[in-house]
Amino acid sequence: MKIDPKIFYGVALVGMGILATGGLSMAEEGESKVEASVSAGFTLNDTNDRTSRAAEYQSLGDEDILPAFGASLFVEQPGLEFSFDGMYLDDQDMQFEGEADFNRVFGIEAEYQKFYHRLAQDELINIRATSAAPGQGAQLWHTYEYAPNWDVNTDTAPEKEFGVNWSEWKARGVVRLPSLPGVQFGLSAREQFRQGHEQAMAMTKCGSCHIVSHDRDVDEKTLDFKPFVKADLGQLSLEYSFLYREFINDSDKAYHRYDPATHPFNRSSSKYGAVNYDYRDGDLEIDRVPETEKFVHTLKAKYDIDAMQSVFASYIHSTTTNTSVDELTGVADGGSSSELDVNYDAGMLSWSAWLSEALKLNISGRYQNIDADDATYTLKGKTGSPADDITYTRESDESRDVLKLKADVMYRMLSNLTLRGGYEFESINRDNADFLVEQDTTIHRVKAKARWRAARGLTINAGYKFTYDTDPYTIENAAYPTHIDLGVDDSGNWDGFINDPITGRYIVGAPRFQAKNTYSKYVYGTRTENMSADPEFEHQINLKANYVPSGSNVFFDGYLKYTYGTNDETLCYDWENQVMDTGLDVTVTPAQNVSLTFGYNFFNRQTDSEFFIPYYHG
């Protein structure tokens, strides 16, 4: 289903116009209030050196002097309210917003914004790998349109001005019919555009050395269309909404030429294809975001059982489909045979009650099911014959069931002291865990918080949260092939032998080349240790205080958040992560017409882990 947004533009504008002008014409003298303003001026801009950071979101960075315009309008009278505000700097930088309400029966609000986002480029100069001189190895942009005449031996990168024009309009309209009190019908819509150019990079199996840069066209659109209905029926409140979202990719396709490897291998040799997963050559598409469609149904209900307790329930069902799969040429040429849908269902139930004047209890549960399609694809073999094809089905890592149960308590212990506490249980059951240590994960979270008005003008908030993950997400056998299996001795030199990692026996005189380039068996297959970056235990402290000394004109606001996580579950190393975020703001008003604010913030993150990267001869 495709909705032409221009229809909505027109409805919104005409409606606003009728309301504004029609309302004005009915106004009696003295009852209406109209305020308007127009602004006209200029901007004078200049940049030095690079603009990708200094002017990352400044559209006017490239212009010297430009006119600037603005306008605002506010109309208020019985039965009508209308406002509009906008600023136009140039065709890449503008912002408008407006809203109107007619007799509380029809209301609409809309806004539009546009700006230019500057992007940098990876210069590829720092990837030398097996070669040390300029022009060798990584920065292979000179053979493509990126920089056709660039002299790679200069050891610098070609100048590229990448950037994306970002724009978005959104609108929301609500109808409240007097004949249906407590009921409102509404429609919200949004359309977002990204247009410009950015860097795209591609790599073959020789990728550690030979990464190639391309200039990629960007022309993308996201459309949201969401009708909804809400009903407040005394003790019962209901809400239903339907969201249709479409992502459309009109960008020019980017291609990379995957030639059979010719260096350092001889194309006529039977071994040359070992450096590529796929034996096809020619131009293949790279770096493309697939088009998608998404449908979401949301139903919410709240029932006030009595003045002290209420219950809330919700249900969500959504389906997301990759609509670009049909563009591929099919399984025979390596395309996926699956539509690649993701279905999501979630139900939530919550009960909240004041057990006494000072004690409130909330219990809730949520169940989620994610069901994602598997993808089957085929890689062509050495001879190109179907007999050599390798067909593989990649099961989705997203498919899972998640159950979450929570209990929270709030207790007003004293008039100036409120305590909160809670416990949360989460269970994750994955459908597929081919590369993981554990299929299921259980997480326990305990939290406590206090808010204390310690003295006149002084309020302190303190909180602590403890998380225990019984089986953190861990990739099995992700690192550390033993050097014996790789055929090297303790000093890192080739020992002249090839040890079969399956039998443990060595094969004297076996050509090392042949063994070392069958990665799936002799490199990936020999890895022995697990790796993870999720905490098993995590502690988090939150402190916040604000202080206004009595009779003073100074206001202090301080905060601190510290998180510490560890994990040595089935790992051969100790993983540790610390995050600190703290700061202080001071506001001073030394006189009635002067206000000063000073602030300091410190952010620090430290991670201790094993650093394992596979790199190849290329």
Next chain:
Amino acid sequence: MSYDDSAHTLMATANWQAMDKLSLTFGIAYSMAKSEIEDVFFVSDPHTAGDRMDAATPWKGTYDLANTNDMEAYSDLEYNTLDFNIEALYSIASNIDLTVKYLLTNVDDQENYVYGDESGLYHSLRAWITYRF
């Protein structure tokens, strides 16, 4: 290995109704951000001996410890950023205002790496007259 990144940010703002017809707004922020990897160590690959600049045998010396373990410095990042703005609003008449605004952003890239030296300066002077009716 140990990965460490941190940022210090200092800021100050001021609002001053200097006269009945003139109000001033001032803001400045200075941030210092730094990231680095320490204690990186790789076990060498067999191709360790020799001169990697030798075109005849380009593989030699490729994964020598002296070359691969310099990676710690490759990942160092350090940016200092200064943001400054000042705005003056003057009421020429009861329904006419003059606004003048100046913005400045200066980025000092002290440890450039993947994206090259991203040091740069942007500044903008903006002025407009607003008529209310």
